[in-house]
Amino acid sequence: MPPHLVILGQGYSASAVVPLARAQGWHVTGTKRVPEEGSGLIAFDEAGSALGEATHLMISAPPSESGDPAFLRYAALLSKSPKLRWIGYYSTTGVYGDRQGAHVDETTPVSPGQTRSRARVEAEQAWQELARRKSIACDIMRLGGIYGPGRSALDTLRSGKARLIDAPDHLFSRIHRDDIAEGTMAAISTASGCRILHFVDDTPSPQAAVFEEAARLGKFALPPRLSLDEAWESLSPMARSFWSERRVVESRLTQQSLDRRWRFPSYREGLAAILAAEQAPNQVAPEAALKQAEPKP
Template identity: 60%
Template sequence: MVKREKDIDVRRIVILGMGYAATAFATLAQTRGWCTIGTKRQAAQAATTLPCVPFDEAADILAAATHILISTPPGADGDPAYLRYAAAIRAAPQLHWIGYYSTTGVYGDQGGARVDEKTTPAPAQNRSIARLDAENAWRNLARERAIACDVMRLGGIYGPGRSALDALRNGTARIIDAPDHCFSRIHRQDIAEGTLAAIETARDIRILNFTDRLPSPQRDVFAEAARLLDCPMPPAMPLAAAWPEMSEMARSFWSERRQVDSRWTEASLHRRWRYPTYREGLAAILHDV
C-alpha cells in the first residue's frame, strides 16, 4: 500500500536533472515546504539559487529521499540516472514515489489521430524508443519496491523565455504552414503544478499525459503571439519547402502527427490545467515580462 503524503514527516525530493521544467517544479515545491535538492551535470552548473550537486555526486542525497523525480534524457547507452543510480534508489529506505519526465513522442506517428493515456505506445524515433525503455525501467523498479510511480509524458514545453513570443522578438521564428499537423503543448507552470499534484494523489503506477486541451498547428500559435505583440507575422513556408533545410531533430518532430488527450490525467490529479490552451499561456508570459 502506498503511504499517504500526510503520513510522511519530512518530505525530501531529489531531482535528477535540474532542467527548465524541473527547476520550475523545484521552485514550487520549496514554497510548499519541501526539502528539495537537484543535480546538474557539472560542478560549476550546480551553483544555482536552488540546492544542487553535480550529477555524479548524488548517492548520499538519494539515500535520504522520500521522493525522486527523474528529468534526465536518455543517452546512447540508456537512461543515465537509471544506469548510475538504480541500485541506490532500490536501497533508499524512505522512498515512497518515483516520477519520470518522459515525452508524448512514445506514441509515435498516429496519422493525426487522438491518443490518450491508454493508447499503446508505438515509438519510431530512436530517442522515443529510448524514452519508452526508460519508462519501463522505472516502472519495474517501483513495482519491485512496491511504491508509487508516475510517468509523466510531456508535450512541447513552453514558458517564460521559451515561447513563440520570444521567437518573434528575437527574430528566430520559422513558421511552417501545415494546417493538418497539430502539436500538443504544455506550459512549464502546469508541469510544475501537475507534478506536485501527482505526488499528492500518488497511487500505484500511472501514465499521465501533460498536454493542454488544444493541440494546434504551429502557425496558429505564432499568429496568436503576433497578435499579442501587435507585430506582423513573418512569412510562412509549406512543410515540403522547409524540409530540405531542417535538422534531423526538426524532421523527427515534423514526421509524426498525433493529438494527445489529457482528460484522464486532469481527472486523476483532481485539477485542471492553469493554462488550458496556448492562448492563456502566451498571455500570461507576456504579462509576466
C-alpha cells in the same frame, strides 16, 4: 522530518517544481552534470547521499545512446533506499510515434518510431519495474511541447528566427511550464500505483496558429509563410523527425486522476500570461527569473 525531493537533471521544467515544493516545507535537492558555482545544485555523480535520504525522486534527465543515465548510475542504490515512496519520470508524447493525426490517450499502447523515443520507452519501463519491486508509487509523465517564460513563440518571434510553417493538419500538443510544475506536485499528492499521465493542454494546434497569436499579442511581424514541402530541405534532422509524426494527445484522464484542470488550457492563455509578466512593473525578466530559479542542464 519534511519530505525530501531529489531531482536528477534539474533543468527548465523541473526548476519550476522547486519553489512549489519548498513552499510546502519540503527539502529539495537538485542535480546537474556540472553545476555552476553558487547554483545550489549538486553534481549528478555526487547524488548518492541525497538519494539515500530521498522520500521522492523525479527524473528529468533524458536517456542517452547507452541508456538512462539516472537508472544506470543509481538503480542499485535506489532499490535499497528505505525512505523512497514515489518515483516520477518526465517522458515525452513521442513514445506514441506517428498516428497520422489519430487521437491517443493514457491507455493507448506505445509505438515509438524514433530512436530517442524508443529509449524513452525503455527508461519508462525500467523505472516502473523498479517501483513495482519496491511497492511504491510511480508516475510516468509524458510531456507535450514545453513552453513558458523565456521559451515561447513570443521569444522566437522577438529573436527574428521564427519559421512559420503552414501545415494545418499537423496539430501539436503543448504544455506550459507552470502546468508541468503544478501537475507534478498534484501527481505526488494523489500518487497511487503506477500511472501514465499526459501533460498536454486542451488545445492541440498548428504551429502557425501559435505564432499568429504571439504576433497579435506582442505586435510582432510574422515571417513569410512556408508550406512544409517548401521548408523541408532546410530543416534539421531533429526538426524533420518532429514534423514527420502526427498525433493528437488527450489528457482528460490525467486531469481527472490529478483532480485539477490546467491553469493554461491553451497556448492563448499561456502566451498572454507570459507577456503580462514581462510587462508588469518591477517584474523580473523571464530569463533572469529562470537563471535565479536554477540553471538549465
